[in-house]
Amino acid sequence: MSQDKKTRQAPQTTGHVWDGDLQEYNNPVPDWWLIAFYISIAAAVGYWLVFPAWPIGGTYTKGFDTITYVNDKGVTKTTHWNTRALFLKKTNEAVAAQKPYYTKIANTPFEQIAKDPDLNSFVISAGKALFSDNCAPCHQQGGGGKMGLAPNLTDDDWLYGGHFTQIQQTITNGRHGYMPPFKTVLNDTQMTELADYVLSFSKVPVNPASAQAGNALFHSETAACYYCHGADAKGRTVIGSKNLTDNIWLWANVPAAQTVADKENVIKNVIYHGLDKGVMPAWKDRLSADQIKLLTVYEHDLGGGQ
Ligand code: HEC
Ligand code: HEC
Structure with a gap:
């Protein structure tokens, strides 16, 4: 039967025969394949001449380009x-x-930058890149901030002020918020009273009599909280003391605390130990003044600029 087929098709073979009837065909490769093959060889030689290619001893052929x-x-x-x-x-x-x-x-003055559509879209794209390279590790991607690490930059709550010049100051020279510890000044009851006063602004159902006593302490010379946080407890941007009345928290994780007692404890913890870890680095040696100005506008427009 195999003999039949062979004579009918008459294929070219190499003449090698194995096992009696196993033969090797000798079909030429198609022309298109052969042409592509030679072109690729020529291209490879071209590349070797133009670009760095072959190692020779400790160096290599550098190419003409x-x-x-x-x-x-x-x-x-x-x-x-x-x-x-x-x-x-x-x-x-x-x-x-x-x-x-x-x-x-x-x-261009700060106020005018956002009004120029071309410039504004540059601020948004370049600002986003600068922000994710330099600021996002602390303030998070998008600027939402992180409890206990760095403030939210997209809200209306400003530690150091949301005017262009204030933001520029913050980024250029950095900031360092400091609140002294009160562990040797106040006793536990006094700290609870102060915590209740602070929490009453955020509608936490604290004991009203205790909050009342806290109010008096807050404005007394003993605790002198008012001195830094202001008589209205809304904070002072010069020193970055937090607004304590807006239910936005950075160090005392009030939202995560479940019970009133837990909420009191996170506030008391701040009063007891004070705060010294709020460090915003200075960028004047790492970014150019123009980059800082761009970030200032980006920041200002990110949310709640004043
Ligand atoms: C190492 C962490 C860290 C990095 C990086 C960082 N920040 Fe901050 N930033 C902070 C902290 C912490 C504060 C709050 C300081 C305080 O509590 O006193 C802050 C505060 C700020 C404020 C003031 C917010 C307000 O409410 O007044 C602005 C604006 C700001 N950062 C912008 C930036 C920009 C822009 C960059 C990037 C160039 C940046 N930050 C990089 C940690 C950081
Ligand atoms: C010397 C100034 C100073 C005094 C006095 C002071 N604080 Fe502060 N306080 C600050 C600053 C500054 C911050 C913000 C620190 C930061 O962000 O790095 C702060 C933050 C806080 C916070 C944390 C808010 C948050 O978002 O987590 C609470 C609560 C607080 N203060 C309550 C008090 C009470 C109550 C008193 C009085 C016993 C008091 N402070 C006295 C400067 C002061």
């Missing part, structure tokens, strides 16, 4: 093509493309 870029010291250099130089060149181009915008931002 060159690339010109400005290095991190600001010196223009031309060298054989390589990916590091390519990266620097692309970075140079990106910086150059942003430059006119930054120049315009430097020369």
Whole structure:
């Protein structure tokens, strides 16, 4: 039967025969395949000549192609093509493309920046990138903040003030909130009374008589809370003392505390130990003045700017 088939199709074979009847066909590869094969060989040789390719001893063939870029010291250099130089060149181009915008931002008053649609969309995109690189580790992506770490920047509650110049000050020079510990000044009952007074602003159902006593203490010379938090307990932006009346919390995790006693305890904990961990780093050595101005506008428009 196999003999039959062979004569009918008359295929070319290499002439090798195994096991009596197992033969190897000798069909030529298709032309298109052969052409592609030779082109790829030619292309490979081309690449070897143009780009860095072969290692030779401790060095390598550098190729004919060159690339010109400005290095991190600001010196223009031309060298054989390589990916590091390519990266620097692309970075140079990106910086150059942003430059006119930054120049315009430097020369435009704060209030006008957001009104220029072109400039405003640059602030939003560049601000977002700067924010996620530098600020999001603490203030979180989107600026929502984190209890016990860094404040929410999207609400109307400002520790240090929401005017352009105040925000710019905050970012440029940093901030450090400080509240002294009261463990040696006040006893436990007094701290409970003060906690009840503070919580009464947030509609927590505390003992009214205790809150009343706390009110008196708050404004007394013994505790002198009013001195930093203001007579109305709404805080003073000069020192970043928190507004205690708006039910927005940064250090005392009142929302997570379930019972009234738990809520009292988180406040008492702050009064007892004081606060010294609210450190907003200064950015004047890490960002340019123009980048800080851009972030100020971005921040201001993120929420609740004044
Ligand atoms: C290491 C953490 C950390 C980083 C990083 C950080 N911040 Fe802050 N930021 C804080 C803390 C903590 C405070 C509150 C300081 C205080 O409680 O006294 C704060 C406060 C602020 C405030 C004041 C808010 C108010 O209510 O007045 C602004 C504005 C601000 N940060 C913007 C930024 C920007 C913009 C960046 C990025 C360039 C940034 N922060 C990076 C921790 C950080
Ligand atoms: C020397 C100034 C100063 C005095 C006095 C002071 N505070 Fe403060 N207090 C602050 C500052 C500043 C903050 C915010 C710290 C920060 O954000 O880094 C703060 C924060 C708080 C907080 C935390 C709010 C939150 O969002 O978690 C509570 C509660 C508080 N103070 C209550 C009191 C009470 C009650 C007294 C009186 C016993 C008092 N403070 C006295 C400066 C002061």
